[in-house]
Amino acid sequence: MELFGLYNYWAFAVVLMTGFYAVITKGNLIKKLIGLSIFQSAVFLLYITMDKVDGGTAPIVQKGVTDQVFSNPLPQVLILTAIVVGISTTALGLAIVVRIKESYGTIEEHEIQNLDHYS
Amino acid sequence: MDSAIDVLSWILLTLGGAFVFVGGLGALRLPNFYTRMHAASLTDSMASILILLGIMLQAGWSLAAIKLLAILAFLLLTGPTASYALANSALLSGLKPGNSPADSTEN
Amino acid sequence: MVILFAVFLLTLLVLTAVAIVRTENLFVAVMLTGIFSLLMAANFFVLDAADVALTEAAIGAGITTVLFLGALALTAEHEKSVSAGRWLSMGVVVVTTLILVYATFDKPRLGDPEAPVHLHVAPWYLEETPELIGIPNVVTAILGSFRGYDTLGELFVIFTACIGVLFLLSGPRGQHLPPDDMALSSTAHGLRHHLIPKVVGRLLIPFIVLFGFYVQFHGEYGPGGGFQAGAIVAAGIILYALLEGEAQALKAVPRSVLMGMVIGGAMLYGAVGIAGIALGGNFLDYSVLADNPVKGQQFGILVIELGVGITVCGALLSIFHAFAAREPV
Numbered sequence: 001m002e003l004f005g006l007y008n009y010w011a012f013a014v015v016l017m018t019g020f021y022a023v024i025t026k027g028n029l030i031k032k033l034i035g036l037s038i039f040q041s042a043v044f045l046l047y048i049t050m051d052k053v054d055g056g057t058a059p060i061v062q063k064g065v066t067d068q069v070f071s072n073p074l075p076q077v078l079i080l081t082a083i084v085v086g087i088s089t090t091a092l093g094l095a096i097v098v099r100i101k102e103s104y105g106t107i108e109e110h111e112i113q114n115l116d117h118y119s
Numbered sequence: 120m121d122s123a124i125d126v127l128s129w130i131l132l133t134l135g136g137a138f139v140f141v142g143g144l145g146a147l148r149l150p151n152f153y154t155r156m157h158a159a160s161l162t163d164s165m166a167s168i169l170i171l172l173g174i175m176l177q178a179g180w181s182l183a184a185i186k187l188l189a190i191l192a193f194l195l196l197t198g199p200t201a202s203y204a205l206a207n208s209a210l211l212s213g214l215k216p217g218n219s220p221a222d223s224t225e226n
Numbered sequence: 227m228v229i230l231f232a233v234f235l236l237t238l239l240v241l242t243a244v245a246i247v248r249t250e251n252l253f254v255a256v257m258l259t260g261i262f263s264l265l266m267a268a269n270f271f272v273l274d275a276a277d278v279a280l281t282e283a284a285i286g287a288g289i290t291t292v293l294f295l296g297a298l299a300l301t302a303e304h305e306k307s308v309s310a311g312r313w314l315s316m317g318v319v320v321v322t323t324l325i326l327v328y329a330t331f332d333k334p335r336l337g338d339p340e341a342p343v344h345l346h347v348a349p350w351y352l353e354e355t356p357e358l359i360g361i362p363n364v365v366t367a368i369l370g371s372f373r374g375y376d377t378l379g380e381l382f383v384i385f386t387a388c389i390g391v392l393f394l395l396s397g398p399r400g401q402h403l404p405p406d407d408m409a410l411s412s413t414a415h416g417l418r419h420h421l422i423p424k425v426v427g428r429l430l431i432p433f434i435v436l437f438g439f440y441v442q443f444h445g446e447y448g449p450g451g452g453f454q455a456g457a458i459v460a461a462g463i464i465l466y467a468l469l470e471g472e473a474q475a476l477k478a479v480p481r482s483v484l485m486g487m488v489i490g491g492a493m494l495y496g497a498v499g500i501a502g503i504a505l506g507g508n509f510l511d512y513s514v515l516a517d518n519p520v521k522g523q524q525f526g527i528l529v530i531e532l533g534v535g536i537t538v539c540g541a542l543l544s545i546f547h548a549f550a551a552r553e554p555v
Contacts, residue, residue: 004229004233004336005335005336005337005338006330006331006333006335006336007232007233007236007336008232008236008336009327009330009333010327010330011236011237011239011240013323013326013327013330014240014243014323015239015240015243016326017319017320017322017323017326018240018243018244018246018247018319019243019247020319020322021247021315021316021319022246022247024315024318025308025311025312025315025316026247026305026308027305027306027308028252028302028305028306030252030294030297030298030301030302030305031247031252031255031305034246034255034256034259034294035247037259037290038243038246038247038259038262041262041263041266041286044266044270044278044282045239045266045269048269048270048273048275048278049273049336050341050343051273051274051275051343052273052274052336052337053274053337053338053339053344054337054338054339055337056274056337057274058274058275058276058277058449059274059352059363059364059365060276060362060363060364060447060448060449061352061355061356061362061363061364062362063362069339070352070364071273071274071275072343072344072348073348073351073352073364073365073368074343074347074348074351074368075275075343076275076277076278076365077365077368077369077373077376079275079278080277080278080281080365080369080451080453081369081376081377081380083278083281083282083285083286083453084281084285084380084383084384084453084538085380085383085384087285087286087289087290087293087384088383088384088386088387089387090290090293091293091387091391091545092387092390092391092394094293094294094296094297094549095297095390095391095394095395095548095549096394097297097301098297098300098301098394098395098549098552099394099395101300101301101302106302107301107302108305108306110308193430193433196426196429196430197426197430200422200423200426203422203423204420204422204423207420207422208420
């Protein structure tokens with residue numbers, strides 16, 4: 001069915017926008033970081049969806065089996081890199097949030113802006 | 120003989136799925152934290168045994184069956200420990216078992 | 227049949243994402259993020275990406291949850307709801323979703339073998355890997371050899387993140403905890419009065435570390451490699467730190483060793499590159515490392531994956547200790 005062939009992309013669109021909504025609407029800094037990591041995961045889903053081939057298996061060449069159809073290995077390499085970079089930025093972002101809490105006493109965005117304006 | 124093993128593994132898989140469903144239903148519908156924990160730990164122990172045994176029967180005598188046995192051993196070690204740790208920390212932080220209205224504070 | 231399973235997993239993914247955004251208790255949101263990562267890993271596996279599924283499960287569901295919990299312990303646990311501008315952002319989000327869904331109608335359907343992405347570079351990689359490099363796992367071959375520069379850059383990204391976190395969180399506020407100070411919170415002493423997790427943890431930690439080493443050295447023959455192995459060994463040592471207390475874990479793997487691991491792995495990778503130049507080839511050219519070019523490629527991939535594994539393990543452990551050693555406000 002052709003609709004099911006596109007279901008991955010629709011799920012990607014909904015998860016992407018859910019993460020984006022968390023980033024722009026929520027005031028709490030940790031919630032924003034969680035929304036950002038959901039956003040990143042949705043992009044990974046898009047790339048890995050593009051690598052599947054009908055009837056293929058994981059791209060590991062077995063000895064002696066010659067006409068096996070493999071799925072595309074290239075997006076997998078890109079997303080491996082992207083996952084590690086994602087956790088690096090998340091860790092750094094969390095460290096910054098901890099220091100903000102120690103300086104301002106709060107991690108709500110509007111309270112931080114108020115403290116900045118009135119001091 | 121082959122189809123007998125097939126039928127047996129399907130029975131085991133269906134029973135395991137039924138236990139997962141019961142565990143999930145209990146985790147939603149039971150009244151307080153400890154009873155919900157009791158239902159959720161059903162998934163860790165009984166359902167995982169049945170499902171992994173069903174898959175092992177499908178795999179036959181191969182390296183995959185030994186790996187599944189190792190997975191089952193690790194799941195049986197860690198699942199009940201996690202349930203214990205959760206219930207113990209709830210008890211230590213003051214949540215009392217029983218159905219009195221004083222304890223359904225932070226579910 | 228696989229389609230039905232994939233549709234079910236994707237629907238669960240969408241529901242979990244919506245639940246994460248809607249809940250106001252941050253602890254619940256972090257736990258649901260762990261479940262979200264695990265569902266993502268299952269999705270990746272259904273889509274034939276075994277390496278990526280292993281990495282997402284190890285790093286996403288394992289390490290990220292621990293880091294978020296460490297940050298939560300130092301900050302707040304509930305968020306305050308905000309009501310200004312909510313309908314406007316909801317409108318923007320819905321309109322963008324509809325535009326994206328409209329754009330997906332032009333995409334090739336899932337699994338189409340004639341899609342443009344499968345026609346250019348990928349068949350070349352799949353054909354040439356058995357001849358040029360000779361290892362079964364094509365993803366590791368591309369990661370380690372054909373695209374070695376990208377992996378070098380990624381290694382330095384996680385190195386930089388570790389240094390950044392250590393700069394931010396190792397200031398005079400939380401650095402020198404005296405190890406026998408009884409006034410400290412119970413996190414310094416670990417789960418001392420929880421006997422069952424301690425016993426089970428001590429049983430399991432050797433197996434976790436051993437599995438990490440297995441994944442490291444089997445990256446060429448199956449799903450695996452340096453990143454997953456580093457995350458798994460780091461998870462085992464973090465489990466040790468949670469059970470026995472952070473001071474004990476710092477005695478077992480001290481900070482100097484962690485620094486040595488972080489720097490040593492990255493320099494090992496660079497050294498392989500420079501050795502390529504010294505032996506007559508280009509930077510990161512592995513064919514000159516042994517007399518047979520194929521053997522040289524395999525040796526080169528093995529050494530750089532080792533460097534990657536060491537650095538990732540050291541970096542994740544340093545970040546964890548930086549969060550755990552900080553005293554809460």
